[in-house]
Amino acid sequence: MLKNSTILHIGIDDTDSPKGMCTTFLSYKIVKFLEKQKAEFVDYPSLIRFNPNIPWKTRGNGAVRLTIKTRNPNKIKKEIIQFITNYSDTKNGANPGLVFFQNQSIPQSFHKFSRLALWKLISRKTAKDFISNNKIDSFYLGNGQGLVGAIGAIGYKFSDHTFELLCYRKKSQFGKKRVKSVVLASTMVDTDEELDGYMVFKSNQGTADHLKNELQANDLRPYTSGFLVGKVCSKPVTEQGGHVFFSIQVGDKKIRCGVYKQTKITKTAQDLIPGDKIRLGGGIRKASKNYERVLNVEFLDVIKLEKNILLTNPTCKTCNKKMKSKGNRQGFECFRCGNKSFSKSSLEIPRKIQRKLYLPAISAHRHLTRPYQRLKKRNKFEIFDTSLEWLNIF
Ligand SMILES: [Zn+2]
Numbered sequence: 313m314l315k316n317s318t319i320l321h322i323g324i325d326d327t328d329s330p331k332g333m334c335t336t337f338l339s340y341k342i343v344k345f346l347e348k349q350k351a352e353f354v355d356y357p358s359l360i361r362f363n364p365n366i367p368w369k370t371r372g373n374g375a376v377r378l379t380i381k382t383r384n385p386n387k388i389k390k391e392i393i394q395f396i397t398n399y400s401d402t403k404n405g406a407n408p409g410l411v412f413f414q415n416q417s418i419p420q421s422f423h424k425f426s427r428l429a430l431w432k433l434i435s436r437k438t439a440k441d442f443i444s445n446n447k448i449d450s451f452y453l454g455n456g457q458g459l460v461g462a463i464g465a466i467g468y469k470f471s472d473h474t475f476e477l478l479c480y481r482k483k484s485q486f487g488k489k490r491v492k493s494v495v496l497a498s499t500m501v502d503t504d505e506e507l508d509g510y511m512v513f514k515s516n517q518g519t520a521d522h523l524k525n526e527l528q529a530n531d532l533r534p535y536t537s538g539f540l541v542g543k544v545c546s547k548p549v550t551e552q553g554g555h556v557f558f559s560i561q562v563g564d565k566k567i568r569c570g571v572y573k574q575t576k577i578t579k580t581a582q583d584l585i586p587g588d589k590i591r592l593g594g595g596i597r598k599a600s601k602n603y604e605r606v607l608n609v610e611f612l613d614v615i616k617l618e619k620n621i622l623l624t625n626p627t628c629k630t631c632n633k634k635m636k637s638k639g640n641r642q643g644f645e646c647f648r649c650g651n652k653s654f655s656k657s658s659l660e661i662p663r664k665i666q667r668k669l670y671l672p673a674i675s676a677h678r679h680l681t682r683p684y685q686r687l688k689k690r691n692k693f694e695i696f697d698t699s700l701e702w703l704n705i706f
Pocket of ligand 1: 629630
């Protein structure tokens with residue numbers, strides 16, 4: 313325990329660009345520096361993925377939180393600002409944000425901000441207002457978009473988590489519960505390159521955090537994520553490219569939904585029929601000139617299947633032949649014996665899909681997708697175990 317020390321939460325986001333360095337690697341460099349400064353880590357470094365359906369995200373839209381105990385918060389803040397300045401890929405479009413919060417407990421306003429950032433589009437203006445209204449110590453470069461994730465990372469509350477181990481130059485993902493097994497896995501990372509070291513992040517990957525919010529059918533904002541429950545109200549149609557589109561009725565709204573070929577659940581979508589009750593998770597795509605707003609489906613949960621009834625002309629009981637229609641509302645007649653019938657016969661066609669959850673193929677998973685093997689799994693809070701080698705510098 314450090315005497316006269318203070319707790320410092322550090323939120324970092326958007327230091328990377330589609331081309332350049334990763335925020336997690338910059339965090340690794342910062343952690344190495346903090347170790348040298350004898351800062352005491354209070355928790356694992358956290359890697360928080362926010363709404364993946366916003367337009368300007370870099371890769372996984374992941375932000376990092378570091379929580380330490382230190383005697384020299386001011387010196388550390390200065391140095392971290394230097395790290396962000398030196399290593400952020402601002403030339404290639406990074407808009408880094410850095411937020412410091414110096415207190416053990418984190419205010420509700422941070423938690424609220426973080427919850428919204430999981431599924432909404434939050435403007436940098438909102439983030440800047442939050443910072444000035446709450447007099448928060450912060451730093452940014454570029455347009456400051458990274459402030460959103462930096463505030464969100466500090467405010468994030470884990471209700472479930474996974475661990476991710478990242479090696480310098482090599483990155484492997486393990487959704488395992490025990491850190492020990494992740495650390496063990498680091499020895500199995502197959503690499504010819506010399507590694508600098510590895511670091512374990514506590515993460516919300518694989519928790520479907522962005523799809524927990526129920527979207528409001530009468531107020532579907534572009535780039536929001538969440539789920540909708542409704543009834544299929546149009547026959548699914550396969551369009552160019554192999555994508556399947558259909559509509560669902562939610563309240564008095566009809567919402568167009570798209571299942572993309574890459575998800576490999578288009579066959580399932582094709583087998584939906586009007587009347588099926590389903591729950592769909594995904595992100596709202598902005599309307600374009602030619603297309604209306606669409607829910608891009610990230611999971612399809614079949615709640616209730618409608619009976620698939622096929623109405624056909626009746627069969628003559630004497631001749632065992634299909635009767636012919638005599639015209640609109642004129643009934644049916646057997647062309648052999650003249651038997652008459654007034655109603656069609658109904659035939660129930662077995663459904664090809666089941667009442668269950670359908671997820672995209674693993675190749676189409678996002679960082680936040682909750683995979684089948686984690687469906688019922690929740691990793692509860694565990695005490696930060698400093699005996700585990702969450703950081704290893706080779
Ligand atoms: Zn007949």
